[in-house]
Amino acid sequence: xxxxxxxxxxxAGLRDFLGPPGWRAPDDAPxxxxxxxxxxxxxxxxxxxxxxxxxxAEVVRRCVAARYPVVPVSGGTGLVGGHLTMTEPAPVILxxxxxxxxxxxxxADNAMIVEAGAILKxxxxxxxxxxxxxxxxxxxxxxxxxxxxxxxxxxxxxxxxYGNARDLCLGVEAVLPDGTVFxxxxxxxxxxxxxxxxxxxxxxxxxxGVITAAALKLFARPAESATAWLAVPDPEAAVELLHFxxxxxxxxxxxxxxxxxxxxxxxxxxxxxxxxxxxPMPKWSVLVECGGRPGVAEALETALGAAFEAGLASDxxxxxxxxxxxxxxxxxxxxxxxxxxxGAVSSHDISVPVARAPEFIERATAALGAFDATLRINCFGHxxxxxxxxxxxxPKGADxxxxxxxxxxxxxxxxxxxxxxxGSVGAEHGVGRAKTVDLVRYxxxxxxxxxxxxxxxxxxxxxMNPGAVLAAL
Amino acid sequence: xxxxxxxxxxxAGLRDFLGPPGWRAPDDAPxxxxxxxxxxxxxxxxxxxxxxxxxxAEVVRRCVAARYPVVPVSGGTGLVGGHLTMTEPAPVILxxxxxxxxxxxxxADNAMIVEAGAILKxxxxxxxxxxxxxxxxxxxxxxxxxxxxxxxxxxxxxxxxYGNARDLCLGVEAVLPDGTVFxxxxxxxxxxxxxxxxxxxxxxxxxxGVITAAALKLFARPAESATAWLAVPDPEAAVELLHFxxxxxxxxxxxxxxxxxxxxxxxxxxxxxxxxxxxPMPKWSVLVECGGRPGVAEALETALGAAFEAGLASDxxxxxxxxxxxxxxxxxxxxxxxxxxxGAVSSHDISVPVARAPEFIERATAALGAFDATLRINCFGHxxxxxxxxxxxxPKGADxxxxxxxxxxxxxxxxxxxxxxxGSVGAEHGVGRAKTVDLVRYxxxxxxxxxxxxxxxxxxxxxMNPGAVLAAL
Numbered sequence: 014x015x016x017x018x019x020x021x022x023x024x025a026g027l028r029d030f031l032g033p034p035g036w037r038a039p040d041d042a043p044x045x046x047x048x049x050x051x052x053x054x055x056x057x058x059x060x061x062x063x064x065x066x067x068x069x070a071e072v073v074r075r076c077v078a079a080r081y082p083v084v085p086v087s088g089g090t091g092l093v094g095g096h097l098t099m100t101e102p103a104p105v106i107l108x109x110x111x112x113x114x115x116x117x118x119x120x121a122d123n124a125m126i127v128e129a130g131a132i133l134k135x136x137x138x139x140x141x142x143x144x145x146x147x148x149x150x151x152x153x154x155x156x157x158x159x160x161x162x163x164x165x166x167x168x169x170x171x172x173x174x175y176g177n178a179r180d181l182c183l184g185v186e187a188v189l190p191d192g193t194v195f196x197x198x199x200x201x202x203x204x205x206x207x208x209x210x211x212x213x214x215x216x217x218x219x220x221x222g223v224i225t226a227a228a229l230k231l232f233a234r235p236a237e238s239a240t241a242w243l244a245v246p247d248p249e250a251a252v253e254l255l256h257f258x259x260x261x262x263x264x265x266x267x268x269x270x271x272x273x274x275x276x277x278x279x280x281x282x283x284x285x286x287x288x289x290x291x292x293p294m295p296k297w298s299v300l301v302e303c304g305g306r307p308g309v310a311e312a313l314e315t316a317l318g319a320a321f322e323a324g325l326a327s328d329x330x331x332x333x334x335x336x337x338x339x340x341x342x343x344x345x346x347x348x349x350x351x352x353x354x355x356g357a358v359s360s361h362d363i364s365v366p367v368a369r370a371p372e373f374i375e376r377a378t379a380a381l382g383a384f385d386a387t388l389r390i391n392c393f394g395h396x397x398x399x400x401x402x403x404x405x406x407x408p409k410g411a412d413x414x415x416x417x418x419x420x421x422x423x424x425x426x427x428x429x430x431x432x433x434x435x436g437s438v439g440a441e442h443g444v445g446r447a448k449t450v451d452l453v454r455y456x457x458x459x460x461x462x463x464x465x466x467x468x469x470x471x472x473x474x475x476x477m478n479p480g481a482v483l484a485a486l
Numbered sequence: 487x488x489x490x491x492x493x494x495x496x497x498a499g500l501r502d503f504l505g506p507p508g509w510r511a512p513d514d515a516p517x518x519x520x521x522x523x524x525x526x527x528x529x530x531x532x533x534x535x536x537x538x539x540x541x542x543a544e545v546v547r548r549c550v551a552a553r554y555p556v557v558p559v560s561g562g563t564g565l566v567g568g569h570l571t572m573t574e575p576a577p578v579i580l581x582x583x584x585x586x587x588x589x590x591x592x593x594a595d596n597a598m599i600v601e602a603g604a605i606l607k608x609x610x611x612x613x614x615x616x617x618x619x620x621x622x623x624x625x626x627x628x629x630x631x632x633x634x635x636x637x638x639x640x641x642x643x644x645x646x647x648y649g650n651a652r653d654l655c656l657g658v659e660a661v662l663p664d665g666t667v668f669x670x671x672x673x674x675x676x677x678x679x680x681x682x683x684x685x686x687x688x689x690x691x692x693x694x695g696v697i698t699a700a701a702l703k704l705f706a707r708p709a710e711s712a713t714a715w716l717a718v719p720d721p722e723a724a725v726e727l728l729h730f731x732x733x734x735x736x737x738x739x740x741x742x743x744x745x746x747x748x749x750x751x752x753x754x755x756x757x758x759x760x761x762x763x764x765x766p767m768p769k770w771s772v773l774v775e776c777g778g779r780p781g782v783a784e785a786l787e788t789a790l791g792a793a794f795e796a797g798l799a800s801d802x803x804x805x806x807x808x809x810x811x812x813x814x815x816x817x818x819x820x821x822x823x824x825x826x827x828x829g830a831v832s833s834h835d836i837s838v839p840v841a842r843a844p845e846f847i848e849r850a851t852a853a854l855g856a857f858d859a860t861l862r863i864n865c866f867g868h869x870x871x872x873x874x875x876x877x878x879x880x881p882k883g884a885d886x887x888x889x890x891x892x893x894x895x896x897x898x899x900x901x902x903x904x905x906x907x908x909g910s911v912g913a914e915h916g917v918g919r920a921k922t923v924d925l926v927r928y929x930x931x932x933x934x935x936x937x938x939x940x941x942x943x944x945x946x947x948x949x950m951n952p953g954a955v956l957a958a959l
Binding site: 119120121122123124165166168172173176177179180189193194195196197199200201202203204205206207208209210212213215216217221232233234235236252253256259260261262263264265305306308309312364365366367368369395398399400435436437438439440441442443444448451452455456457458459460461462463464466467469470471482 | 592593594595596597638639641645646649650652653662664666667668669670672673674675676677678679680681682683685686688689690694705706707708709725726729732733734735736737738778779781782785837838839840841842868871872873908909910911912913914915916917921924925928929930931932933934935936937939940942943944955
């Protein structure tokens with residue numbers, strides 16, 4: 014890497030090239046320099062807001078010619094600082110927000126072509142208008158953008174059935190770090206002509222190029238869906254219950270969320286109380302959803318009856334209407350809001366093999382208890398994928414600063430154990446700038462060497478999102 | 487690339503290192519120098535048959551130190567010569583066939599760990615023994631091996647529901663071109679810690695490293711499945727029928743094969759006659775299969791009744807037993823055998839966007855008719871994925887050599903049209919050595935440049951499978 018310091022002629026040229034709608038001064042676009050939890054901030058010399066792929070390519074070409082850093086920003090909701098750099102020289106921020114068109118929805122192809130700046134909710138809505146389902150669904154879907162979802166390979170609640178963002182993408186258009194455009198928007202189900210550059214760009218968090226558009230997979234909308242909240246004896250029973258239900262409802266379970274009763278206490282503590290779905294709320298429960306042909310609700314009810322008999326669940330409520338199901342999901346989605354209000358000592362977006370998740374919860378809880386018995390744990394999330402939000406909190410009313418000092422130790426305990434369980438310390442949100450050290454600490458050496466070689470080959474001057482994923486060496 | 491000519495000391499050292507079970511003289515392993523249609527042949531200086539990943543790594547390290555080419559071979563069923571080189575120096579052939587262990591089947595994780603040399607059928611059987619489904623299914627499943635399936639990103643008949651080989655893989659272990667081992671066998675559903683090297687190695691056909699083992703996804707076995715053979719008015723109705731059926735059976739259609747009546751004529755011509763499923767056999771029919779919770783057969787029957795009323799199908803038979811369904815599939819799988827017996831002027835493994843497949847068939851048929859009205863076309867295959875086997879034959883009894891001369895023109899007509907339809911000229915089988923020119927002709931320039939940069943970065947001496955995918959420049 015050999016980045017040149019601020020080049021006023023480059024910036025002036027970009028302002029001139031992009032024209033009034035195509036750029037903003039950093040002070041006029043403060044929203045691109047924060048994440049939505051205000052944990053990180055960034056800096057920039059100019060916010061470029063190109064309106065076309067050709068303009069993106071020209072911005073990248075000019076920056077690389079000047080050896081000047083470019084940091085792409087999409088919705089800014091990734092939570093790991095992937096779009097936020099504090100380093101010098103202050104980069105050109107490449108905002109995709111003006112490129113937000115749905116270029117085409119082709120129901121007969123079960124495919125749509127969208128620009129990177131399209132908001133996820135708008136993508137979902139456009140699919141629904143064509144009687145199709147785009148299943149990616151996240152808490153931030155009202156503000157995150159599809160380019161960022163792909164660049165970070167977002168997960169969410171429907172991964173269990175439909176996969177991560179990468180699994181929902183048939184092709185991408187991208188500007189590579191030398192400014193060439195990769196025209197990979199083919200919407201094919203089978204194509205083995207060459208290396209899969211799509212999958213390399215997905216999850217690379219803008220360090221190997223900028224995704225400008227994507228061809229997305231659509232699905233038939235379920236004719237009927239069913240949602241239930243179930244009391245389970247423990248996390249092990251939860252995993253068993255998942256396997257028990259799957260064949261009985263036809264392998265169409267789309268969500269299977271583990272809920273810790275601690276989350277309900279946090280809702281109360283944060284003044285966000287909602288009626289509990291079960292009375293009493295057990296220590297552990299699961300929120301399950303499935304969708305399929307008519308009769309799937311009845312199939313779920315029958316299967317749950319058998320699960321009760323098998324001792325895999327002890328209480329449960331099946332949502333009686335779409336609005337009842339929405340109430341369940343509102344609880345699920347408000348728990349993270351309550352968590353933030355309570356304020357974590359350390360939050361973890363980890364995954365382990367599904368079958369080992371119960372043992373992980375037990376071992377991690379014990380290890381933290383041995384470290385500091387006063388800590389509170391709220392462990393919840395996508396247990397069907399082995400993806401847990403294992404979050405650690407100080408006691409109610411305790412001094413925030415005193416516990417903040419324990420943050421690094423707590424993180425190390427959870428992450429080391431995750432690694433020992435052959436897990437990932439960045440399951441849904443990626444590396445960004447928050448986990449570059451963790452990537453080096455826990456990453457396979459063969460992977461790291463290959464990543465560095467690929468980065469150097471595609472971006473020899475290190476202009477694309479420097480400092481993200483692979484920290485400067 | 488700077489490959490050294492045959493180095494007898496390298497070969498002697500490898501023989502010594504691997505010991506008697508670990509190597510063969512080329513003359514003693516003729517099966518690794520052909521493909522299963524005898525269209526290509528290869529050469530080699532030594533057939534290395536390592537038994538462990540560490541041995542594979544040592545073979546690669548020694549070859550790269552000597553700048554000597556290594557050509558991996560798996561089942562040898564890929565049909566595009568990916569494992570067959572005729573260039574000098576005759577390479578070290580790296581056979582994975584001894585590494586055929588099922589290392590672990592974890593039903594509770596819906597995952598299994600297998601070595602690259604495991605035969606696909608054995609993998610399927612091991613999954614079934616644990617009451618799980620590994621859905622990859624191909625005509626060659628009795629002899630192809632999972633390492634080759636992944637290296638070529640194999641497709642097959644269940645792609646419609648379960649995806650291609652890459653979609654069924656949670657992680658890989660591989661030896662990279664410098665001899666380091668990439669330990670990527672984590673069996674996680676969500677992991678965003680770094681670039682996705684797995685997806686880069688899958689489909690790279692051994693040019694970026696050798697996959698030695700894989701973590702595979704398993705699924706619940708369908709409690710009930712249903713198979714039907716249906717007469718459709720034309721290919722357009724076939725695609726409409728797919729979308730019509732999907733929501734009605736709960737989006738669980740796993741196969742949707744278009745059949746041209748020409749295929750039945752070929753069965754007769756090849757002396758492979760089988761009872762036709764419909765009487766009369768229409769010009770176009772589809773073989774459909776779905777699997778799910780009990781009642782899926784009834785759901786299919788009901789949906790088909792509605793499809794008949796909507797004019798999307800005019801006749802049909804639902805298999806009345808598993809053996810009846812097997813008869814249907816035996817017909818489907820014998821058609822390619824008959825095709826080979828008849829002998830194609832040119833065969834094409836192409837894909838186009840699903841919705842455009844009907845128009846493609848019409849246009850390609852017309853273009854070939856204008857070129858030579860005597861040509862016969864058998865177009866069949868995975869229309870639900872837009873993946874057609876569009877094969878062209880001489881008239882019955884016509885001179886083979888005279889028509890062989892038309893082969894390149896026919897290929898160009900079909901491939902040019904495929905490209906004009908935003909399709910792929912290598913949908914299931916990859917590039918190998920047969921389609922390196924096609925990759926350059928039809929491939930996106932941005933993709934090709936990135937591929938060359940990645941290849942040079944990971945394999946600077948060009949030892950891994952030289953001449954495959956990216957032809958020597």
